[in-house]
Amino acid sequence: DTAVSQTPKYLVTQMGNDKSIKCEQNLGHDTMYWYKQDSKKFLKIMFSYNNKELIINETVPNRFSPKSPDKAHLNLHINSLELGDSAVYFCASSHGSSGRARETQYFGPGTRLLVL
Amino acid sequence: GENVEQHPSTLSVQEGDSAVIKCTYSDSASNYFPWYKQELGKRPQLIIDIRSNVGEKKDQRIAVTLNKTAKHFSLHITETQPEDSAVYFCAASPGSGGYQKVTFGTGTKLQVIP
Secondary structure: OOOEEEEOOEEEEOOOOOEEEEEEEOOOOOEEEEEEEOOOOOEEEEEEEEOOEEEEEOOOOOOEEEEEEEOOEEEEEEOOOOHHHOEEEEEEEEOOOOOOOOOOOEEOOOEEEEEO | OOOEEEEOOEEEEEOOOOEEEEEEEOOOOOOEEEEEEEOOOOOOEEEEEEEOOOOEEEEOOEEEEEEOOOOEEEEEEOOOOHHHOEEEEEEEEOOOOOOOOOEEOOOEEEEEEO
């Protein structure tokens, strides 16, 4: 009964490669996010989708491209990986429509990306 | 945009003592303030939240206070236990309207010494 799941959990790759991270939520939420957590533990939002539409696109290199095939899935594709992309990437979801707890974000387990 | 500052960055307390983490925010439109706890190697999880129409909220050993005039809010943990050791994040969000972006603080690493 995993609420927000991500695959893979660990990703070790060479500089210059292209990789994807997948995220799925079974909470019925309509808003999903990607966050990057660096070695200092800072949590920075990268993207957010609401009902498959991009609503937040922070200052992120265009090597990062999110894709939401439906409101339960939000994938992240990264082209030409660089050393500085090494971090933990968290997917999250929230119920953005209505309700008192609509802003509560439910995080996935994280994907630990190491670029060599 | 919103800017959330969090202090201290690290905090060590003896088991049984209290711990206080403070945050300030810049956007007066923010009215939803959640706190997340992230244990080592785990995901952040909501532990408590407060809205701007409330000044204080308690849940067992944790409490949050909000001073909207001064734009600061705090997390208080009483009778700390080793399992409270984690990184704590405050956050702020407009909290109303169609979509709200949540801005996180920089985190506080709390260590509870047995």
